[in-house]
Amino acid sequence: MTGKPPKLDHAIGAALCVAYVAVLLATAPAIGLSRDESIYVGSAHAYAGWLEQLVRDPGVALTQAAIDKAWRVNSEHPPLVKTMFALSFLADRELGLFSRASLPFRFVGMLSAGALLWLIHVMGARLWNRRVGLFAALAYALLPRPFYHAHLCAFDVPITLAVTAVTYAYLRALAAQRWLSSSLIACGMLYGAALATKHNSWVLPGIYAIHFVFVLLAARVYRTKSGDTTSTAARPTAAFPRWLLAMLVLGVPVFLASWPWLWHDTLKRLNGYAAFHLHHDYYNIEYFGVNYFWPPFPISYPWVMTLYTVPLATLGLALAGMALRARALIGDVAAAIRGRAPRDPLFSDVLFFGCAAAPLVIIALPSTPIFGGTKHWFTAYPFLMLFAGFAFDQAMRVCSASIGERHRPALPYALGALLLAPGLVETIHSHPFGLSHYGMAAGFVPGAADRGMNRQFWGFTTGSLVPFFNKHVPDGSRVYVCDTTIGAFRMLAEDGLISKRIRPTLDLAQSDFALVHHEKHMAEVDFQIWSAYGTTKPAYVLSYDGVPIVSVYERK
Amino acid sequence: MKPAVLLWIALIALPVTEVALHFRARAAVPAESDWQRAAQLVRSELKPRDLIVSAPGWTDPLLRAVLGDRIGPAMAGRSDLAGFERLWSLSIRGARPVEASSRAPALHKVFGQVTVERYELGPSSVRSDLVDRIASAEVSSGSRTCPLKRLSAPRGGGLGNGVLPPLERFQCDASTWMAEVVLEDLSITPRRCVFQPPGVGAPTRVLLRGVELSDQLVFYGGLYYEHERMRQGAPVVVTVLANGKPIGTLTHRDGDGWKKLEWKTQPGLVDLAIEVRSTSRKQRGFCWAASVRQERAQ
Numbered sequence: 001m002t003g004k005p006p007k008l009d010h011a012i013g014a015a016l017c018v019a020y021v022a023v024l025l026a027t028a029p030a031i032g033l034s035r036d037e038s039i040y041v042g043s044a045h046a047y048a049g050w051l052e053q054l055v056r057d058p059g060v061a062l063t064q065a066a067i068d069k070a071w072r073v074n075s076e077h078p079p080l081v082k083t084m085f086a087l088s089f090l091a092d093r094e095l096g097l098f099s100r101a102s103l104p105f106r107f108v109g110m111l112s113a114g115a116l117l118w119l120i121h122v123m124g125a126r127l128w129n130r131r132v133g134l135f136a137a138l139a140y141a142l143l144p145r146p147f148y149h150a151h152l153c154a155f156d157v158p159i160t161l162a163v164t165a166v167t168y169a170y171l172r173a174l175a176a177q178r179w180l181s182s183s184l185i186a187c188g189m190l191y192g193a194a195l196a197t198k199h200n201s202w203v204l205p206g207i208y209a210i211h212f213v214f215v216l217l218a219a220r221v222y223r224t225k226s227g228d229t230t231s232t233a234a235r236p237t238a239a240f241p242r243w244l245l246a247m248l249v250l251g252v253p254v255f256l257a258s259w260p261w262l263w264h265d266t267l268k269r270l271n272g273y274a275a276f277h278l279h280h281d282y283y284n285i286e287y288f289g290v291n292y293f294w295p296p297f298p299i300s301y302p303w304v305m306t307l308y309t310v311p312l313a314t315l316g317l318a319l320a321g322m323a324l325r326a327r328a329l330i331g332d333v334a335a336a337i338r339g340r341a342p343r344d345p346l347f348s349d350v351l352f353f354g355c356a357a358a359p360l361v362i363i364a365l366p367s368t369p370i371f372g373g374t375k376h377w378f379t380a381y382p383f384l385m386l387f388a389g390f391a392f393d394q395a396m397r398v399c400s401a402s403i404g405e406r407h408r409p410a411l412p413y414a415l416g417a418l419l420l421a422p423g424l425v426e427t428i429h430s431h432p433f434g435l436s437h438y439g440m441a442a443g444f445v446p447g448a449a450d451r452g453m454n455r456q457f458w459g460f461t462t463g464s465l466v467p468f469f470n471k472h473v474p475d476g477s478r479v480y481v482c483d484t485t486i487g488a489f490r491m492l493a494e495d496g497l498i499s500k501r502i503r504p505t506l507d508l509a510q511s512d513f514a515l516v517h518h519e520k521h522m523a524e525v526d527f528q529i530w531s532a533y534g535t536t537k538p539a540y541v542l543s544y545d546g547v548p549i550v551s552v553y554e555r556k
Numbered sequence: 557m558k559p560a561v562l563l564w565i566a567l568i569a570l571p572v573t574e575v576a577l578h579f580r581a582r583a584a585v586p587a588e589s590d591w592q593r594a595a596q597l598v599r600s601e602l603k604p605r606d607l608i609v610s611a612p613g614w615t616d617p618l619l620r621a622v623l624g625d626r627i628g629p630a631m632a633g634r635s636d637l638a639g640f641e642r643l644w645s646l647s648i649r650g651a652r653p654v655e656a657s658s659r660a661p662a663l664h665k666v667f668g669q670v671t672v673e674r675y676e677l678g679p680s681s682v683r684s685d686l687v688d689r690i691a692s693a694e695v696s697s698g699s700r701t702c703p704l705k706r707l708s709a710p711r712g713g714g715l716g717n718g719v720l721p722p723l724e725r726f727q728c729d730a731s732t733w734m735a736e737v738v739l740e741d742l743s744i745t746p747r748r749c750v751f752q753p754p755g756v757g758a759p760t761r762v763l764l765r766g767v768e769l770s771d772q773l774v775f776y777g778g779l780y781y782e783h784e785r786m787r788q789g790a791p792v793v794v795t796v797l798a799n800g801k802p803i804g805t806l807t808h809r810d811g812d813g814w815k816k817l818e819w820k821t822q823p824g825l826v827d828l829a830i831e832v833r834s835t836s837r838k839q840r841g842f843c844w845a846a847s848v849r850q851e852r853a854q
Contacts, residue, residue, distance in 0.1 A: 291744060293785065313571040395567055402560040415567055422574040429578070440574045444581040446649060449614040482714070508713030509720060518617065521715070524740035524781065526617075527633075528713045528720040531738055536632050537624020541617045546585035546648070548617040 009125040009133065013118030016137050020150070021114040028106055028151045029495065030432035032463020037153045038487035041105050043074040044085035044153075050260070051086055064264045071261035075269070076276040079259045080196035081158045084108045101494035105153035112158040113150035117141055119161065120382050123168050124389045127348060131396065131412055135420075136389030139314050140381060142423030145374045148434020155198040156375040162194035163204065163379040167355055170208050173246065174215070174237040174346055188246030192254025199277045200379055203362065205247060207354040212241055214350050218336045225339030233336075236345035283371035284521035289452025291520045296366030303360060305374050308442035308453065310381075311422040314388055317395075321387030322356070324394055325349045356383035373435060373457060392419060432464055433544040445545035452520070459483030459517050461542065461549050466497045468540050468552060473513055475501035480511035482525055482550075508532055513539075514553045529553045586648050590668030595622035597665060597672050598644045602626060605680055607640035611651035619646055630685070633738045633748030635776045635814065635845050639682040643675040683770045686828070686846040690736050690750050694765070695726035698758035702728035718780040718841050719751055734762065739843040741778045742785060742813035749776070749843035754792050754834035767828040769798065769821045772849040777806055778814040780841035787811050790836040794844065798826040808842070821848075 033041070050070035054061040061067070074082065085105045091097060092104035117137040124133025140146065149156050169190050172183035194201035219236055228234045256262055262269050284293045287301055307315065329349040332342035359377035362368055370376075396415065400408045422440075430437035435456045438448035449455065462484040469492075473479065481489045481504045489504035505511050514529045516522055530536045538551040598608060608627055610619035620627055623646075630639075637643070637655055645653040645661075648669055656675050663674035695702040703726065710721045718740070725735035737751045752760050777794055778784070787810040794806040796819070804819035834840050 312574050316566075316570055395563055398560050398563050399567070402558075402564070418571050419567065420571075422571050422578070425575050425578055429582070440577055444578065446581065446585070450612055450649070450651075480713070506714060507711050509710045518614075520744055523744045523746070524718065525714060527738040527740055527746045528717070530629055530632070530746075531720045531722055532709075532713065535624060536620050536627050536629065538617060538621050541621045543618065545582060546618075547614065551617045551621075 006125075009122050009130060010118075012125075012130070012134060013121040013137070016117040016121055016141070017111075017114035020117050020141055021110050024110040024113060024151050025103070025107070027431055028103065028110070029100060029497065030463065031148070031151050031434075032432075032460045032466075032484070033102055033488035033491040034152060034154070034458035034460035035483065035485050035488060036458060037102075037105070037460075038485040038491065039074055040082055040085060040153050041102075041491070042487060043077075043082045044089055044105055046070045046073040047079070047083055048086035048090050051083075051090065067260045067263060071259070075261045076273065077155065078196045078198065078255070078273070079261070080193060081108060081112075081155050081198075083258070085153050100496065102153075102491050106151055109152050109154060109157050110150060112161045113146075116157065116161040116164060116382065119164055119168065120385060123164070123382075124386050127386070128390055128393060132386065132389035132393045134389075135392045135416055136382075136385040138416075138420055139317070139388050139423060140385040142420055142427045143310060143314070143381060143385075144423075144427045144430035144437045144439070145309050145434055146378055146381060147427045148430065148432075148437075149375055149378065156372075156378050159194065159198035159200045160378045160382065162190065162197045163200060163355070164382045166190045166194050166201070166204060167208075167351065167383075170204075170243050171346065171348055171351060173243045174212070176242075179242065184242055184246045185250065187243050188248075188250025189254055191247040191251035192258070195251060195255035196258040200359070200376075203358055205244060207351070207358050208243065209241070211347065211351040211354055212237075212243070215345070215347050218333065218342065218347060219345065222336040222339065222341065222345075225337065226341070227339075228341070231341065233341035233345045280369050282369050283457075284519070285371050285373075285457075286452055286454045286520040287370070289520075292370065293521070297368065297370045299364045299366060301370050302363040302374075302377050306360065306377070308438050308448065309374055310384075310439065311426050312440050313419050313422045314385070317388035317391040317419065318384040319387075321389070321391035321394075322353070322384075324391060325352070325387060329353075352383045352386065356380045356387070371457070373454065392416065433461065433549065435460070436544050436547070436549055445547050449547045454520075455518055455547065456549060457483070457519065459485070459488065461517060462489060462515060463492060463497075464542055465515070465540075465550060465552065466492065468542070469498045469502060472539065472554070473498075473502050475499050476503070477512040478503045478505045478507075478510065480505055480508040480514035480529075482515040483517040483519070483522065484515070512555050514555075516551045516553075518548045518550065526551065584649070584669060586669035590670040591618055591622045591646070593667040594646050594665075594670040594672045597667070598623060598646070599626065601674075602644070603642065605639065605641040606644055607631060607634070607637065607642070607655065607677075608644045608646075609653045609655050611645055611647040611653040612649065613654075615646070615648060629738050629746075629748045630687075633746040635747060635749075635816070636774075637677055638774070638847065638849060639680055639685065641677050641680050643677055645671075645673045645675070647671045647673065681772075681849040681851065683848045683850055684768065686764060686767070686848070687736055687748060687750055689764050689767070690762070691724070692764070693726075694763040695728070695734050695761065696763075697728040697732055697755055697760045700728055702726040702732070702734060716782060718782065719843070728760075732760075734760065737843065739778070739841070740781045742781055742811070744781055745814065747776070747778065747814055747843060747845060749778075749845040750830075751841065751843045752830065752832050753837060753842055754832040754840050756834060756837055759795070759831035759833035761832075762830045764828045764830075767798075767826055767848065768824075769826055769828075770823055770848050770850045771821060772851050773803065773819045773821045773846060774849050775804065775806060775817050775819070775844065775846045776814055777808050777842060777844040778812070779808070779810070779839075779843070783839040783841045784810045784813070789839055790834045792832060792834045792840060792842045794842075795831045795833075796846075797829040797831065800827075800829070 088104040121133040121137040124136040169187040173187040223234045359380040442448040493500040539554040540552040542550040659675045661673035665672045719737040725733045739747045792808045
C-alpha cells in the first residue's frame with residue numbers, strides 16, 4: 001500500500017466512471033422516481049433555497065429561524081448528499097445541464113456510482129494487480145440491484161462509495177510514517193463525509209479498531225518470536241491509533257460543519273438523529289411468503305438475498321476469493337507466530353473480511369429492520385467484488401499455465417468476458433425492474449415469486465406505466481398512486497413523460513384509475529379497489545417475466 | 557482429474573449454465589395471448605357455481621385481467637369451496653391449484669405456457685349465503701338502530717386503512733357502520749363478509765328475518781389483518797341466535813385468523829341474529845361470513 005498507483009490505473013478508473021455514468025444517464029428515464037427519492041428532491045429544494053439565501057443575505061440565512069425552516073426538512077438523514085443534490089439542481093437551473101427535471105438530482109448518485117468503480121479498480125490494482133481491479137470494478141458494475149440503485153438520488157450508493165473510500169484511506173493511513181500525512185488527513189476528512197452521508201458510517205471505527213488491534217497483536221507476536229524490532233513487519237503501523245484521532249479531530253467537525261441543522265441545539269438534535277435510526281420504524285417485507293413487519297426478523301435474510309440477487313458466477317468467484325485470501329491470511333498469521341515476516345504486515349484481508357461481513361451481520365440481527373432489500377448491505381459489495389477479482393486473477397494464473405503460450409494473452413479477456421456474462425445479461429434484463437430482479441439461485445423472477453420473495457418497494461415501477469398512461473388515461477383523470485408518492489408521480493410529468501393534467505391522488509375512493517403495487521402487504525389496496533370500483537378486473541397488469549408488478553384499475 | 561482441468565470446467569460451466577437458464581426461464585414466460593386463449597375456453601364453458609382460480613397464487617392478477625368480469629367478490633373472497641361445484645384452473649410452470657386437492661382433472665388443455673384444467677367438486681352443500689341477505693337485515697348497535705343508507709362516496713383508502721366503506725351501508729353513528737365488504741384477513745387473503753365491529757357492553761346486532769335453516773350453519777369470522785397481527789387486541793365474541801335462542805358462540809382471539817365453526821341446526825324458518833361484542837372497540841374490525849348448508853351425503 002505504499003507509493004502511488006500508476007496513472008494508467010487512474011485512466012482506466014476514469015474511463016470506467018465515465019462509461020458507467022453515461023449508461024446510467026441513458027437508462028434513467030425508464031425508472032420512475034421512488035418514494036425516498038421524492039422526499040430527497042423535496043429536501044434538496046429546501047436546502048437550495050437556503051444556499052441561495054446564504055449567498056444573497058448571509059445574515060438572515062444564518063439565523064436559527066432560517067436554518068430551522070430549511071433544514072428541518074428530512075432532518076432524520078444527514079445532509080451531504082442532499083446538499084449535493086441541491087447544488088446540482090442550482091447548477092442545472094443556471095446552466096441548463098440536463099434534459100429532464102429529475103436528472104440534476106439523480107446525477108449525484110450516478111457520479112457516486114461511477115467514482116466507486118474508479119475506486120474499486122484503483123484499490124484492486126494497488127493491492128494486487130490491474131487484472132484484479134478491473135475485474136472487480138466490472139463485476140460491481142454488473143450487479144443488477146446496485147445498477148438500479150446507481151440511478152437514484154438516494155444515499156445508498158454514495159455511502160457505499162464513502163465507506164470504500166474511508167477504508168482505503170484508513171489502510172493507507174496505517175502505512176503512513178508521518179503524523180501529518182495526506183492519507184491520515186484524507187482518512188479523517190473522508191470519515192466526516194461518510195458521517196454526513198449516512199449512518200452506515202457509525203460502525204466503521206469498530207471494524208477498523210478490530211483490524212488495528214489484530215495488526216498490533218500480530219506485529220507483537222512477530223517481534224517476540226523473531227527479535228526483529230525495526231522492520232516494517234515488526235512495526236507495520238504506529239501503536240497509537242492516529243486514524244481514530246483523525247476521525248475525531250477532522251471527521252466530527254466536517255460532519256458538524258456540513259449540517260446546519262446541528263448548529264443550534266446540537267446535542268438535542270444529534271440525539272434525535274441517533275434515536276431515529278436506533279429505534280427505526282419497522283416496515284413490511286415479504287420473505288419466503290411471510291410478511292415480516294415486527295422483530296424478530298430472520299437471520300438468513302441478507303445471506304439468502306445476496307445469494308438470490310448477485311449473479312452466481314460473480315458470487316462464486318467472490319467466495320472463492322475469500323477462501324483464497326483466508327488461506328493467505330492463515331499463512332501470514334502462522335508466519336508471524338513462527339517469527340517469519342508476514343507477506344502483508346497490515347493484514348488487509350482482516351479489514352476486508354470485516355468490511356464484507358459486517359453489513360450483512362448487522363442486517364442479520366433479528367432486531368434490525370429489513371425493509372430495504374439488499375441496499376442496506378451494499379457497502380459489503382465492493383469488498384466482495386475485490387475478492388472476486390482476486391479469485392479471477394488466481395484462476396487465470398492456473399489456467400494460463402495449462403494452455404499454449406500463443407493463447408495466453410487472450411485468456412483473461414475471453415474468460416473474463418465469460419465470467420461476467422451472467423452479470424451483464426441479468427443487469428440488462430433487470431432494467432428497469434431492478435428491485436424485482438432475482439437470479440438463478442432463486443429460479444429467476446418467477447422462481448422468486450413462487451418462493452414468496454418481495455417483488456419491489458418504493459413504488460418506482462409506476463414509471464413503467466408511462467405507455468399505459470399516455471394511451472389510456474385521459475387528461476383530468478385522478479390516479480390513485482398507491483405506494484408512489486405524489487411528488488414522485490408529478491416528476492413523471494415534469495420529466496415530460498406524461499401529461500401534467502393527469503392528477504395523482506392518495507384518495508382511492510375518489511379516483512378514476514387506481515394502481516396497486518404488488519407487494520404482499522399491499523393486498524388490502526386491491527380489495528379496497530374491488531369495493532370502490534365494483535370490479536376485480538384490472539384494466540392492465542404490468543408484469544416482469546410474467547410476474548405481476550402493478551395492477552391498474554379503471555373506474556367504469 | 558487435474559486441478560487445472562477442474563478449474564477450467566467450473567469457470568466455463570457456471571457462467572454458461574447461468575446464462576442458458578436465464579434465457580430458458582425467459583422463454584417459458586407465457587404470452588398474454590396464452591392467457592387470453594385459456595380464458596376464452598373457460599368463458600365459453602362457464603356455468604353457475606363454477607369457481608375460477610389460477611396457480612401459482614401470484615398469477616391471480618393475470619387471471620383477473622382476463623376473467624375478472626366473471627370473478628366477483630363472492631368468488632374472489634370465498635371462505636371455502638362449499639358453494640362451488642366445478643373448479644377451473646389456469647396454471648403455469650406446472651403448478652397445481654391448492655383447491656384441486658388430490659382430484660384428477662376432468663379436462664386438461666394447454667394454450668402455449670398456460671394449462672387449463674377443470675375439476676369436478678361435487679354438488680354444493682350451500683343452501684343460502686347469509687352475506688347475500690345483508691341488504692334486507694335489521695341492524696343495531698346497542699339500543700341504536702342503524703338504517704341502511706346510500707351515502708356519498710367515502711374518502712381515503714390505501715395501506716393501513718382496512719376496509720373501505722361501501723356507498724350502501726348501515727350507518728349507526730359517525731364512526732360505526734356495517735355492510736358487506738372484502739376484508740384482508742390475517743393470512744392476507746380476501747374475505748367477502750359482513751363488516752360488523754363489536755359493541756362494548758351491548759353488542760352490535762344483525763337480524764336476518766325468515767332464514768330457512770337446514771341441518772348445518774357454517775360460520776366464519778376474523779379481523780382485519782393489521783388489527784389482528786400484533787396479537788394484542790381484546791377477544792371478540794359472536795353469538796348466533798335463532799328466534800332468540802343461542803345456537804352457537806364463536807370466541808375469536810387474535811391469531812385465530814379466519815376462524816370457522818360449524819353448528820348443527822334444526823331445519824325450519826327462523827329469525828337469525830348475529831351479535832358481536834368485545835371489551836374494547838380499539839382496532840376490532842371484525843367481519844363474518846355464514847351460510848346455511850345441507851351436509852353432503854357420506
